[in-house]
Amino acid sequence: MATIDSDEAPQAADARSQLAASRRDSDITSRLQKARSLTIELLREITDDFSDERKIGQGAYGKVYVGQLENGEDIAVKILHNNMPGNDDAQFMREFENLMRLDHDNIVRLVGYCYETQHEPMQYLGRTIFIEKTYRALCFEFLENGSLQKHLSDESNGLDWNTRYKIIKGAWEGLKHLHQGFDEPIYHLDLKPDNILLDNNMLPKLADFGMSKLFNDQQTMITESPIGTFGYLPIEFLHGKIVSSKLYIFSLGVVMIKTIGGPEAHSRSVEMSHEEFLDLVHANWRNRMKTACAYGTLEAYCEQVKICTEIALSCMDIDRHKRPNIVDIIDQLNDTETMINTVIQGLVMVADEWRLGESRSGHRKPRNC
Numbered sequence: 001m002a003t004i005d006s007d008e009a010p011q012a013a014d015a016r017s018q019l020a021a022s023r024r025d026s027d028i029t030s031r032l033q034k035a036r037s038l039t040i041e042l043l044r045e046i047t048d049d050f051s052d053e054r055k056i057g058q059g060a061y062g063k064v065y066v067g068q069l070e071n072g073e074d075i076a077v078k079i080l081h082n083n084m085p086g087n088d089d090a091q092f093m094r095e096f097e098n099l100m101r102l103d104h105d106n107i108v109r110l111v112g113y114c115y116e117t118q119h120e121p122m123q124y125l126g127r128t129i130f131i132e133k134t135y136r137a138l139c140f141e142f143l144e145n146g147s148l149q150k151h152l153s154d155e156s157n158g159l160d161w162n163t164r165y166k167i168i169k170g171a172w173e174g175l176k177h178l179h180q181g182f183d184e185p186i187y188h189l190d191l192k193p194d195n196i197l198l199d200n201n202m203l204p205k206l207a208d209f210g211m212s213k214l215f216n217d218q219q220t221m222i223t224e225s226p227i228g229t230f231g232y233l234p235i236e237f238l239h240g241k242i243v244s245s246k247l248y249i250f251s252l253g254v255v256m257i258k259t260i261g262g263p264e265a266h267s268r269s270v271e272m273s274h275e276e277f278l279d280l281v282h283a284n285w286r287n288r289m290k291t292a293c294a295y296g297t298l299e300a301y302c303e304q305v306k307i308c309t310e311i312a313l314s315c316m317d318i319d320r321h322k323r324p325n326i327v328d329i330i331d332q333l334n335d336t337e338t339m340i341n342t343v344i345q346g347l348v349m350v351a352d353e354w355r356l357g358e359s360r361s362g363h364r365k366p367r368n369c
């Protein structure tokens with residue numbers, strides 16, 4: 001991978017990355033001691049020998065099964081494909097190492113791992129030989145609601161606005177932790193709805209760190225490695241193989257637009273002007289929320305829809321320099337929450353005053369909310 005756009009002197013960059021590596025080593029060492037090693041025998045047992053009934057997902061790098069540990073905890077077992085030794089190992093190590101470092105509400109928790117080599121007998125040219133077989137599996141907390149992909153729908157049905165907002169906010173919080181929680185940010189590089197999982201409260205958790213890498217924050221890279229998924233990659237990567245923090249801002253922008261408006265929302269947003277798209281999404285949500293919203297809060301929620309849609313569109317700007325940064329995005333989202341809370345508090349105060357008036361005068365006054 002080549003580095004471009006870096007203002008840092010090479011010696012300073014080397015020193016910085018050595019320091020970061022030694023901090024990382026001590027950080028990971030303590031966590032490695034806590035990692036639980038699970039045998040392939042145990043994983044076979046709890047997944048009924050990796051049966052189809054227990055299969056909950058399949059991605060490019062492995063199949064995922066649900067099983068229950070002896071303490072009653074459900075876990076998701078991702079058993080990696082076993083066909084290309086070098087590649088499989090790199091994939092496994094990247095996901096394992098990065099997940100080991102992560103501890104955040106919006107990032108899937110690694111429960112344990114299996115890395116086991118067995119020698120299995122087989123018949124070859126009339127002789128019995130032993131072949132080496134390596135099993136690699138990563139075990140995560142099981143997230144009952146599966147991937148966000150399963151829940152995407154347009155504005156007229158499916159998840160309500162508050163749930164969609166919670167997913168959007170949590171996904172950005174998870175990304176912020178990857179970006180700011182360490183000396184060297186972790187670049188996820190494959191953000192898409194299949195890789196965002198939902199717990200029983202619909203709290204989102206970023207998952208699938210198989211392509212994730214550590215980078216110096218200042219850098220923009222050119223890479224020939226295959227990364228990401230078509231549809232979630234920005235033009236500078238498709239045309240110039242450029243990777244920077246603005247790549248995953250774009251990817252999460254696409255996820256965000258699909259969370260707001262459903263699986264077709266990204267293509268719809270490309271086909272119309274930004275104003276037309278904003279008006280359409282806004283009108284659709286106003287229509288859905290007008291009966292569900294508590295009295296007096298509709299305008300505030302519609303404003304939140306509008307701001308979220310604008311953020312998503314700006315994340316997908318063709319010019320990567322014009323895309324917002326994570327901190328600004330989270331600040332903007334926080335502002336919408338403050339706005340809604342202020343409206344709700346105002347309504348509660350008005351309601352309290354009326355109630356007080358009612359009890360003093362002894363008769364009922366008409367209520368507005």
Ligand SMILES: Nc1ncnc2c1ncn2[C@@H]1O[C@H](COP(=O)(O)OP(=O)(O)O)[C@@H](O)[C@H]1O
Pocket residue numbers: 056057058059060061062063064076078108140141142143144146147194195197207208209210
């Ligand atoms: N912890 C989990 N809880 C519930 N479902 C999961 C979990 N991990 C993965 N899955 C399911 O399996 C699918 C593939 O998992 P993922 O980690 O993305 O593998 P891959 O690297 O092969 O894409 C996910 O999209 C999801 O549907």
Ligand SMILES: [Mg+2]
Pocket residue numbers: 059060194195208
């Ligand atoms: Mg995946």
